[in-house]
Amino acid sequence: MPFISKKRFYDVHVRTLPPSQPDVILLLLCLKLITSLPPARPRDARTPLYYAAKHFYLDLEGEDFFSILNLQAGILLGLYEIGHGIYPAAFLTIGACARYAHALGIHVSKTVKSRKVLTLVEAEERRRVWWAIVILDRFVNIGCPGRPLATAEPEINDLLPADDAEWDQGIVNPDNLCTLLGPLTSHMSRFALLCQAARLLGQILQHLSSDTAEDDYVSIQLDRTLQSMLTASSNVEVPDDDQIAFVYSCLVALQNPWLSSPNAVSVERSQRAQEVIQQIIATVKLNMTDKHCYVGRNPDDMSPWGLFFAYRICAYQIANNSQGTCSPDSDKVAK
Template identity: 60%
Template sequence: MQTSTAESGLDPAPQACQSCRSRKRKCDRALPRCASCAKHDRPCEYWRPAPTPRSVTACTPENPWFISPPNDDNPNIQSIDFSSILFLDPGLLQHGLVETVRFAPPVPPHILHLLGDLDEIRLTAERFFNHIHRWMPFISKKRFYDLYLLPSFQTRSELVLLFLAMKLITTFPPTGSQSHRTALYHAAKHFHLMTEECLSILVLQAGLLIALYELGNGIYPAAYLSIGACARYAYALGINVCETVPKKKVLTLVEVEERRRVWWAIVVLDRFISIGCPGRPFATADPKLDDLLPSDDTAWDEGIVRPDRLSALSYPTAGNMSKFALVCQAARLLGQVLHFLSHDPASQDGAWQQLDRTLHSMLTAALNIDDPDYDQITFIYSALVALYTPWISSNANKKIDNDYAQQANLTLQQIIDRTNANLIERQCFLGRNPEDISPWGLYFAYRICSAHMHPSRSSDNADVSKTLCETLQVIDMRWGVAGVYLQLLEAQEAIHQLEGS
């Protein structure tokens, strides 16, 4: 039975519903559903005016259908949204004669409920910086603890969004869950959409964490689309754009470094997200040889950036480089590998040899240091395997006799030997805490297991493949894409059995 507006305690809607308006019928404007629509069991929707950027009143149970206009003490003064000026005519901002506003949506109560109190947010931050930040450090730890962890965080929607994204990336899915599209994931995605007009680096960092969550859990095409949106958002913020585009004035070297690291994080994800399917255009341009790499990770966490110690991309790989800088170098090479694979490899023999030599040189340099970074090493392994995937994949029989295939098999065996020595026996991959493991090595583990499933392959390395499959099962509790790879291996095994029967 339809509840009237008076009985429900809700004020009537400001206008007739769309259904009654289209039928030119009288509408009692009852909420949540008018009497006419309730009687004929029709959808009842009311027009909802767009929120004004100057002042927004949150939707509440008593007022769920529209956002009230602001109280304007000066109705004759018109303001223009800051973002609009930034794109339409940024020169006006230099004069300061135009009243501008920044859009900041209210924080819904259910978002604050998901986050918990400040103590719970501190625990989330500690977990993030102890695990994710170690291999993907693009959020300034110093600025985070000095500026963001304040009791007033609830009034800053972009800060709440970053906290929510950090909770998302550090939360394991429920045991036995078949989907990583959890309520927390949907809440983060929706609130990110609400908050994106803030034009804040906090929103961009949150978007990167959401994209990383999607990549690590095999949520496609969302992951591919999200990283493209992050690239565009960075351009809107003036990150890595030409001199004619207006940029935010950055006052400290730590902020400069943070913006640089955010851009490199986009580049890393933009390349790795297409590692299994080369040919799609990147959302970001290829890094230039004079682009600066991230500075020392430990010093940056302490709020120290030394400009005289920054390295350019053209510098040779060295053990004193930051771990994140080494991954950035590997990401540039992965981009070149994907460019190579998107064209006819037979017509690019010189490029193939150069990529092979460079990747092997980088791998040797990464292994022959006192404290190897195994996240960087597994990234290089994945790039190498991607280079040879057309000749080592289980459906590559037609190419098995050419020179590429011979070199691919040799490289594959070298990777297997090194994998067995460095990542299994020394427990640098299988024996690690799943919370500390990045998703970079899952692709090469999948490809090695896939290559040795074909009947024509030797069974000498069956133990390594078995161990890597067990590794995927363990890591599935952290990164759901490992479980997706296991399903793909099962599908390939079924295909081989059908072909053999």
């Protein structure tokens, strides 16, 4: 999730070494945290570095020191907590980030007074920060539909992140910006496609927690849109495996309530959910064992959604093993 402008960070905030501003120091500390592995024995993600970053973040939050760097540091903390299963801290951190963004005037009503944004790069960075919070806010709730989200549902006219390659160079072309209303294409940036998937995940969570959860029409429409997104994510020169895993996680979340439903009324729905999962397993087998997409990849480098997707598939496989209904393909994928 590229939500920190490297060029702007180096040009504006790291002009003097060592940096003296507390928010710059905090962001550097959280960057160190997110790129560090916890000790193997004992495997505890609550390291001294984590506590130092957490306490420093809370100290600055309690002072009259608002800045987007503090918010970016909070997002990194939330991402670290999600990735290492530090709950309920992750849930609370992401919620606090949403409030912090509102306090900074990010993605709020035009009637709310906020600091004037001077450059296109700064506006793009604020947009990417908001989308990063939207993504994590939905993902942190993926296993518990029904909990209220901390961020509002994105609107169809909301702008998606700009081209990632140009963004790395500090370039933003307003003529090339797309909205959620635009069609899904393989020409979209990876981050923009991930934002689209997060919006769909929010709709899935809302659907599963509503009175219309049994509505096949809504489920079918969501499934079709996710399938289109998979096609757009795969038909690029270098597919992003973690981004694809996020879309698959959405598909699994959509089907999960019916994978072990004891309700006789939903037998047909349960059968269709089983078929969807089997199709996913067949695709994963093709990519992993035949095309060797994940062979040799370090699990420590996987995204939280990649790990979640792997966990759900393995859990499904274990349940089927206990019932003696697993297929050779799904058994091979789990191994």
